[in-house]
Amino acid sequence: MARTLAPARPATASGRRPRPSAGRQHHAGPLTYVLLAVAAIVSLFPLYWNVVAASHTGERVVEAPAPLLPGTRLLDNLTFAWNQVDMGEALVNTTVVASLVALSTVLFSTLAGFAFARLPFRGKGMLLSLVVATMTIPPQLSVIPLYRIITDLGWFDQLQSVVLPSLVAAFGVFFMRQFLVEALPVELVEAARMDGAHSLRIIWHVVFPVARPAMAVLGMLVFVQAWNDFFWPFIALTPDGNPTLQVALAGLGAGNHAVNQAVVLTGALISTVPLLLVFALLGKHIVGGITAGAVKS
Numbered sequence: 001m002a003r004t005l006a007p008a009r010p011a012t013a014s015g016r017r018p019r020p021s022a023g024r025q026h027h028a029g030p031l032t033y034v035l036l037a038v039a040a041i042v043s044l045f046p047l048y049w050n051v052v053a054a055s056h057t058g059e060r061v062v063e064a065p066a067p068l069l070p071g072t073r074l075l076d077n078l079t080f081a082w083n084q085v086d087m088g089e090a091l092v093n094t095t096v097v098a099s100l101v102a103l104s105t106v107l108f109s110t111l112a113g114f115a116f117a118r119l120p121f122r123g124k125g126m127l128l129s130l131v132v133a134t135m136t137i138p139p140q141l142s143v144i145p146l147y148r149i150i151t152d153l154g155w156f157d158q159l160q161s162v163v164l165p166s167l168v169a170a171f172g173v174f175f176m177r178q179f180l181v182e183a184l185p186v187e188l189v190e191a192a193r194m195d196g197a198h199s200l201r202i203i204w205h206v207v208f209p210v211a212r213p214a215m216a217v218l219g220m221l222v223f224v225q226a227w228n229d230f231f232w233p234f235i236a237l238t239p240d241g242n243p244t245l246q247v248a249l250a251g252l253g254a255g256n257h258a259v260n261q262a263v264v265l266t267g268a269l270i271s272t273v274p275l276l277l278v279f280a281l282l283g284k285h286i287v288g289g290i291t292a293g294a295v296k297s
Contacts, residue, residue: 047272054078054269058260077266081252084263085239087270090248095274097159097233097244098226101166105222106215108168113176114207118189128177134170143235150236157241162233166226172218179214180207220282227275245271 053061055074155161192202230246239251252267
């Protein structure tokens with residue numbers, strides 16, 4: 001008795017037969033969603049407990065066991081924290097400082113990264129090694145020279161004393177260089193030069209569009225780092241002058257005998273909400289930029 005043969009799978013253009021799983025959509029199982037839910041709860045619990053602590057008195061926050069349900073003093077603590085230090089001015093100062101630092105770092109890091117990635121010049125390897133080597137120097141070593149410079153210039157307790165030392169970062173230069181080495185072909189730059197484009201036009205019409213995903217990621221990282229920076233702003237600024245949020249929080253909750261931890265955590269909540277709003281508004285674009293930079297044709 002003759003057996004019936006199954007029809008053969010059609011071969012692709014390369015001569016290979018497609019795999020049985022090609023084209024199928026793989027759906028996550030219940031265990032994946034359970035693990036994702038647990039990870040989300042663990043990640044959001046510190047923020048939740050910050051809200052809980054900000055809604056209680058300072059004595060209740062330090063008692064054991066710690067409160068796990070919201071209290072009734074959230075508005076009172078918010079009002080007290082806002083008025084004890086000038087949180088409005090601190091928010092504006094921090095926004096200005098973080099925005100300027102992020103924009104300047106992204107701009108200068110992209111330009112330097114393009115130079116190290118695609119421009120030929122003598123000593124490029126040694127200069128790049130020196131830039132990377134500066135990442136190993138602790139920032140505490142530069143405090144005394146920076147302090148003397150800003151005092152000689154009359155910039156003490158001025159925002160420029162915080163912005164100017166952070167206009168560019170070695171990490172940003174190395175990050176953008178590594179991205180552009182992979183994402184920007186040499187042929188694209190050479191084709192633009194053959195068409196008569198000068199360096200500034202190449203940067204504006206070729207480099208910036210290619211580097212946009214990495215620029216978004218670097219800008220987000222630098223903005224968050226500048227927003228949370230405490231060490232140098234605490235030295236260069238004063239709580240009663242032009243404080244950033246972290247400097248203002250240093251003088252928050254102080255009383256005659258003890259520090260009111262509920263008020264301190266309320267100030268920390270105020271400083272966290274703007275970052276959450278920024279990520280809620282721009283998170284989709286940031287994640288889209290990351291995935292666009294990760295996909296290769």
